[in-house]
Amino acid sequence: xxxxxxxxxxxxxxxxxxxxxxxxxxxxxxxxxxxxxxxxxxxxxxxxxxxxxxxxxxxxxxxxxxxxxxxxxxxxxxxxxxxxxxxxxxxxxxxxxxxxxxxxxxxxxxxxxxxxxxxxxxxxxxxxxxxxxxxxxxxxxxxxxxxxxxxxxxxxxxxxxxxxxxxxxxxxxxxxxxxxxxxxxxxxxxxxxxxxxxxxxxxxxxxxxxxxxxxxxxxxxxxxxxxxxxxxxxxxxxxxxxxxxxxxxxxxxxxxxxxxxxxxxxxxxxxxxxxxxxxxxxxxxxxxxxxxxxxxxxxxxxxxxxxxxxxxxxxxxxxxxxxxxxxxxxxxxxxxxxxxxxxxxxxx
Amino acid sequence: xxxxxxxxxxxxxxxxxxxxxxxxxxxxxxxxxxxxxxxxxxxxxxxxxxxxxxxxxxxxxxxxxxxxxxxxxxxxxxxxxxxxxxxxxxxxxxxxxxxxxxxxxxxxxxxxxxxxxxxxxxxxxxxxxxxxxxxxxxxxxxxxxxxxxxxxxxxxxxxxxxxxxxxxxxxxxxxxxxxxxxxxxxxxxxxxxxxxxxxxxxxxxxxxxxxxxxxxxxxxxxxxxxxxxxxxxxxxxxxxxxxxxxxxxxxxxxxxxxxxxxxxxxxxxxxxxxxxxxxxxxxxxxxxxxxxxxxxxxxxxxxxxxxxxxxxxxxxxxxxxxxxxxxxxxxxxxxxxxxxxxxxxxxxxxxxxxxxxxxxxxxxxxxxxxxxxxxxxxxxxxxxxxxxxxxxxxxxxxxxxxxxxxxxxxxxxxxxxxxxxxxxxxxxxxxxxxxxxxxxxxxxxxxxxxxxxxxxxxxxxxxxxxxxxxxxxxxxxxxxxxxxxxxxxxxxxxxxxxxxxxxxxxxxxxxxxxxxxxxxxxxxxxxxxxxxxxxxxxxxxxxxxxxxxxxxxxxxxx
Ligand code: HEM
Ligand SMILES: [Cu+2]
Numbered sequence: 001x002x003x004x005x006x007x008x009x010x011x012x013x014x015x016x017x018x019x020x021x022x023x024x025x026x027x028x029x030x031x032x033x034x035x036x037x038x039x040x041x042x043x044x045x046x047x048x049x050x051x052x053x054x055x056x057x058x059x060x061x062x063x064x065x066x067x068x069x070x071x072x073x074x075x076x077x078x079x080x081x082x083x084x085x086x087x088x089x090x091x092x093x094x095x096x097x098x099x100x101x102x103x104x105x106x107x108x109x110x111x112x113x114x115x116x117x118x119x120x121x122x123x124x125x126x127x128x129x130x131x132x133x134x135x136x137x138x139x140x141x142x143x144x145x146x147x148x149x150x151x152x153x154x155x156x157x158x159x160x161x162x163x164x165x166x167x168x169x170x171x172x173x174x175x176x177x178x179x180x181x182x183x184x185x186x187x188x189x190x191x192x193x194x195x196x197x198x199x200x201x202x203x204x205x206x207x208x209x210x211x212x213x214x215x216x217x218x219x220x221x222x223x224x225x226x227x228x229x230x231x232x233x234x235x236x237x238x239x240x241x242x243x244x245x246x247x248x249x250x251x252x253x254x255x256x257x258x259x260x261x262x263x264x265x266x267x268x269x270x271x272x273x274x275x276x277x278x279x280x281x282x283x284x285x286x287x288x289x290x291x292x293x294x295x296x297x298x299x300x301x302x303x304x305x306x307x308x309x310x311x312x313x314x315x316x317x318x319x320x321x322x323x324x325x326x327x328x329x330x331x332x333x334x335x336x337x338x339x340x341x342x343x344x345x346x347x348x
Numbered sequence: 349x350x351x352x353x354x355x356x357x358x359x360x361x362x363x364x365x366x367x368x369x370x371x372x373x374x375x376x377x378x379x380x381x382x383x384x385x386x387x388x389x390x391x392x393x394x395x396x397x398x399x400x401x402x403x404x405x406x407x408x409x410x411x412x413x414x415x416x417x418x419x420x421x422x423x424x425x426x427x428x429x430x431x432x433x434x435x436x437x438x439x440x441x442x443x444x445x446x447x448x449x450x451x452x453x454x455x456x457x458x459x460x461x462x463x464x465x466x467x468x469x470x471x472x473x474x475x476x477x478x479x480x481x482x483x484x485x486x487x488x489x490x491x492x493x494x495x496x497x498x499x500x501x502x503x504x505x506x507x508x509x510x511x512x513x514x515x516x517x518x519x520x521x522x523x524x525x526x527x528x529x530x531x532x533x534x535x536x537x538x539x540x541x542x543x544x545x546x547x548x549x550x551x552x553x554x555x556x557x558x559x560x561x562x563x564x565x566x567x568x569x570x571x572x573x574x575x576x577x578x579x580x581x582x583x584x585x586x587x588x589x590x591x592x593x594x595x596x597x598x599x600x601x602x603x604x605x606x607x608x609x610x611x612x613x614x615x616x617x618x619x620x621x622x623x624x625x626x627x628x629x630x631x632x633x634x635x636x637x638x639x640x641x642x643x644x645x646x647x648x649x650x651x652x653x654x655x656x657x658x659x660x661x662x663x664x665x666x667x668x669x670x671x672x673x674x675x676x677x678x679x680x681x682x683x684x685x686x687x688x689x690x691x692x693x694x695x696x697x698x699x700x701x702x703x704x705x706x707x708x709x710x711x712x713x714x715x716x717x718x719x720x721x722x723x724x725x726x727x728x729x730x731x732x733x734x735x736x737x738x739x740x741x742x743x744x745x746x747x748x749x750x751x752x753x754x755x756x757x758x759x760x761x762x763x764x765x766x767x768x769x770x771x772x773x774x775x776x777x778x779x780x781x782x783x784x785x786x787x788x789x790x791x792x793x794x795x796x797x798x799x800x801x802x803x804x805x806x807x808x809x810x811x812x813x814x815x816x817x818x819x820x821x822x823x824x825x826x827x828x829x830x831x832x833x834x835x836x837x838x839x840x841x842x843x844x845x846x847x848x849x850x851x852x853x854x855x856x857x858x859x860x861x862x863x864x865x866x867x868x869x870x871x872x873x874x875x876x877x878x879x880x881x882x883x884x885x886x887x888x889x890x891x892x893x894x895x896x897x898x899x900x901x902x903x904x905x906x
Binding site for chain 2: 010015030032035039041042045046049050053056057060063064067068071072073074078080081082083085090093097098101102105108109111112113115116163164165167169171172174175176177180181182183185193216218219220221222223224225226227228229231284338345
């Protein structure tokens with residue numbers, strides 16, 4: 001008896017502790033910082049259900065505790081009083097919860113429809129998911145690996161996958177949608193507050209300052225080895241900054257330096273630059289070497305081979321490695337391929 | 349018959365010593381022995397799955413690599429899920445306690461098809477061995493759901509899906525056997541409204557097993573064909589549809605969720621009645637709600653797919669029906685609590701487990717309401733919130749009820765009593781450990797921590813570490829519970845026919861039961877929890893061992 005009470009009390013103290021314990025600056029209570037216009041609706045229903053849940057839970061546990069205390073067996077031959085089933089009570093227990101869950105259903109469904117119906121004047125960004133990363137294509141043709149969106153404007157993501165199922169999830173925005181090969185799915189959101197700002201001390205230098213903690217994009221449909229590595233930053237920029245950023249995006253740095261950046265964002269999940277083999281071959285010493293591939297025996301690693309390996313990876317597969325690379329057609333710009341080749345040349 | 353006032357001597361002849369030697373066990377058609385063999389088997393797989401869980405939690409103790417790499421982690425959590433779902437929790441209560449008790453509780457000699465029963469056991473093991481081969485030959489890293497098209501890129505998936513396919517037959521045959529047994533073999537006077545609630549749970553489960561399991565079998569076959577010969581039904585590269593796979597999968601797997609929980613609800617009903625010495629409050633409501641849940645459970649699979657790309661109309665309909673399943677579940681909770689009202693409550697270990705079940709299952713059910721809400725599920729789907737929810741239902745519900753039932757029927761099965769204080773220590777540690785492990789995950793999940801993640805952002809480090817500490821307490825508790833059972837086999841006190849003052853038929857036969865269950869066919873003259881009618885024979889001698897309870901068993905022609 002004492003043991004039961006003690007464990008119950010311990011459990012409750014613990015639950016309170018985890019609720020109030022430090023969890024990083026962006027989290028208050030149950031849900032993360034609400035950072036899109038959709039978040040309020042979600043949180044409202046979340047809290048509504050939660051308060052009723054507390055009430056029911058405390059009711060059940062209090063009744064259990066009270067009955068255990070009150071009707072504890074005193075002697076082994078104790079008799080119990082017969083309790084009549086009460087039809088009125090049973091009817092109440094069927095009808096009241098049914099009505100309540102119907103209210104919950106309507107609240108949830110109504111708000112869900114506002115998630116699904118995109119407002120007019122959306123800014124549209126194409127997203128492609130692959131094992132294991134994302135690319136975002138902007139209306140001006142710019143391609144980015146992290147997601148940058150204009151502040152205070154409805155944004156619609158039109159998404160597809162290059163290989164298996166993925167899912168697009170930004171907890172701070174309360175949006176989630178599976179990303180499916182051979183099919184387009186969409187999600188929309190409106191993030192009112194900028195997280196990032198461009199400062200221009202003089203005309204030739206741009207510096208970036210963070211206004212707030214970035215938001216995180218997660219993949220939430222299990223997709224293999226580096227599923228948890230598909231996190232990307234999401235930054236929100238005010239109009240003028242966003243325009244600057246978009247202009248910068250279309251400029252490609254074709255130097256080896258630029259290539260290193262492309263490598264880090266697009267290739268590093270499977271290739272290394274230091275000789276350790278990953279899912280794919282390491283790039284160290286790759287440039288100019290003779291590659292044994294199938295089909296075809298042996299080919300020199302020159303511009304054409306590299307280009308083909310990026311845009312049509314299945315054509316010649318390096319021996320000893322699976323035919324597992326994503327086809328980057330449409331996910332990479334010509335300039336970026338040039339930069340990658342420049343970078344490879346430095347990896348002797 | 350033992351006269352009132354006399355102590356129970358050890359029983360001379362019973363099912364355990366009716367025949368001797370390992371061969372007599374492996375070829376037995378006695379449902380009790382088959383139940384015991386299942387019990388040992390599922391305990392084994394529970395230990396395997398539990399060990400894998402410890403490794404999963406250990407890896408998540410710190411962000412980044414802790415003890416293994418991502419490829420290994422993905423295999424470990426997948427194996428944990430597959431073993432726990434297909435080899436442990438689906439067969440757990442029905443195949444072990446169900447097999448042992450069902451014929452006794454309806455006053456029958458055995459199940460309807462004893463040989464089929466033994467065959468089911470071997471088919472189950474064939475599935476188990478295929479699964480073990482699958483794990484040793486590389487192991488799948490797909491999670492227990494085998495979602496296409498990722499699964500069609502892994503070779504070893506064929507072993508695992510074959511294992512699920514084969515194990516499915518065991519489930520179907522057991523279900524079939526139970527349905528026929530309950531329909532055809534009830535003792536005279538055992539009407540449907542005199543059926544103990546454990547059997548109502550088993551009956552509803554058996555119906556789902558028979559109707560739903562073939563669907564997973566066919567789905568697994570299709571997946572194998574996709575992998576081996578590329579028939580192009582699920583893989584978009586071949587013109588297939590991966591969302592179709594999810595429909596097939598959840599069409600089985602949501603009802604399967606109720607295969608896992610309905611027998612547990614049955615166990616809890618028995619525990620509440622016996623340890624409150626009170627008839628179940630709303631017996632008919634519980635029996636009917638089991639059947640209602642079984643039927644409606646076939647219509648809600650789409651709530652696993654709110655963000656999978658199905659239409660908005662489908663999502664809204666599935667959400668509405670999901671809430672209708674919630675209501676009968678709520679009714680049960682109220683009935684159990686109501687049963688304690690004006691009862692005579694004895695907090696022995698099985699009752700402690702029943703109270704734990706109420707506490708944890710209520711949390712599991714209420715958080716299901718959260719997940720059924722469309723807009724909230726968009727945020728919570730595939731996060732740790734879902735992981736916490738189904739662990740509260742499956743572990744906090746089914747496993748806890750299983751442990752409670754095992755303590756309750758242990759004296760019946762072995763003739764020995766367990767050590768009460770050891771059992772209570774175990775229960776306390778399990779309760780604390782469980783909540784520390786999984787309540788933490790509700791918080792992580794609602795803050796956006798996705799599931800099936802090897803690595804995570806530092807924001808969640810604090811909660812993940814907490815959850816891992818909890819898993820150690822939980823593991824210790826389970827270990828002590830296990831030791832408690834083994835200890836009782838050697839040191840346990842001999843018990844009489846009815847150590848608890850139970851009123852259902854199994855307490856009328858000796859502990860352990862005779863090889864043929866009853867010496868005479870019982871004639872049932874009252875409802876299962878009719879303590880009023882049972883008072884005099886039950887408590888007449890103040891022994892509570894049921895020794896003088898002859899009036900309820902009238903000899904009929906055997
Ligand atoms: C009664 C026993 C129950 C069991 C054994 C159970 C078990 C499960 C399991 C295993 C999952 C996870 C599926 C996955 O791997 O993604 C799940 C998810 C879910 N459950 Fe339950 N559940 C039960 C009760 C309920 C109830 C009462 C409700 C609602 C009224 C509910 C609503 C849901 C929903 C909506 C999901 C999908 C969540 C998501 O994936 O986002 N469940 N449940
Ligand atoms: Cu993914």
